Amino acid sequence: MNFTKSLRRPVQAMAIFLALAVPALSISPADARIGGGFSMGSRGSRSFSMPRSTPTAPGRVQPFNRTYSQPTSPSFRPGMGSGFFGRGLLGGLAAGFLGAGLFGLLFGGGLFSGIGGFSSFFGLLLQLALIFFLARWAMNWWQRRSQPAYAGAATGASPNPRSAMGFGLGSAGTPLQIGPADYEAFERLLNEIQAAWSNEDIGRLRQLATPEMVAYFEGDLQENRARNQINKVSGTKLLQGDLAEAWREGDTDYATVAMRFSLIDRTLDRATGRLVGGSEQPEEAVEVWTFARLRGGDWTLSAIQQTN
Template sequence: MKFTPRIRGFVKAIAIVLSLALPTLAVTSADARIGGGFSSGSRGSRTFSMPRSTNTAPNMAQPFNRTFSQPNSPGMSSPTGRGLFNRGGLLGGLAAGFLGAGLFGMLFGGGLFSGIGGFSSILGLLLQILLIVFLVRMAMSWWQRRQMSGPAYAGAGGMGNTSNSNFGGMGFGLGSASAPLQIQPADYEAFERILVEAQAAYSSEDIGRLRTLATPEMVTFFTEDMQQNRARGQVNKVSGTRLLQGDLAEAWREGDSDYASVAMRFSMVDRYVDMTSGQLISGSEQPVEVTEVWTFVRPRGGDWMLSAIQQTN
């Protein structure tokens, strides 16, 4: 079967779009639960520095790919801000530039790059696709390294003495020996309660309840995730959330606010079901285990609220 140059260029364009979209689709199907498997939210002035590793999460937490904060800003910016990757920014512009230039050239007969006009074979097409994916991933790695190059916060982290400590077992363990902010047993109980109740509220799409458990920034992300699920005709159902192990990574004060970043390993039943029939689309009835770093914030003397979720490497 023979194709005209215009049709051949159109096929190439579709192939490249699919190659760039596949990583996102994989995350969507494999990582359901609240937060969608992304690293989202803000950690005040420490948004662009990584929380300390702990016994529960020995690997470094991932940089945020959804946040309203801006580099070098003291705290969370206006909700009109856009995130780093999924919400525009450097990588979005770079990817759009590569993709737009390449697709325009192919659709109008110039090939992917003007200097590479001979790649008309299947091998040439694959090389072009791999080159674009490689360049985009290089840009992502460079941007993440740039965000992680901020100053380390020596001495910030750990918790005070608490009867809740338990290394490797149920409940929260100890972080380091000293802390600028003392985290008490009642605080750990609040963290565990928010973990369970936030998953349940997300599963039932209870935005009102989520507003009492998380910051407006996080509620914005959760609402967007729910809307995307509904557009696909599905609902993310999470049940049986149970904390298995947790410990404190950092605790600190900023102005009139207290912050605590906590590594938590928990189990849950995580499924996507059809909105109309309730039939299972993906996931299973078997519990799965997840390790994430959750950051909580409270006004001095107020209640803790979820302000960030970070995935672990």
């Protein structure tokens, strides 16, 4: 598709704008709270399989953006995140086609000259729409094909975490029974970890989370200090929760729990205390937390995953 000279300059300017804007749009804005906006940590041998859907988190759980685990299956990658065009395969295809078009514009050959585009602007719009929907279909197909088939998935699970039973679903590890004392520990950890984060108490976080998670928290706190900001979380309250799966690997127990909770999430200027992000009003979040313990030990936070 060839543009006239009068149109070429504004179109090239638009192409430059899009080339700069698309990378920013492909990164979802992260909430300030601990783990907010990111999926991080490890779930033992199940780090690259998706936790079972629950009434609290009925959608898909996002794969890890940051993890020390090494994949045993190519189905999921730690760098897969959400963005303007979607996740994974969809985002890669869309970004690739758009990138080819932008280079075509910048070097004077038309938006889709590099891949055989249509001869009109309306044809271009149609082509972009076709690419988007075909890529979305391919992504959905790939997710259905790659998702592990959980045997015996429970239906009608109670939204009260204290009334749930241990499932131990999936192929790795052996089933683990989870009781009322465990659920009380999970709720307590939710509150204590948020409080330690708010107080920037690394020593306390080391008692409540795995070394991997503490390393991520330290890095995030250092970024806050570099921006001269502090994140204050208060009023954390568990509203609903249920067990996704629980299992044992060797001497380590794992439990993945979906939790819906409310909290007040504020980001303040470290020097003046002025509110620079978040709100004074409570907000709700739904996250999937995985806890781990050595047999006979205490539960610690092993992973946080965001929900779609």
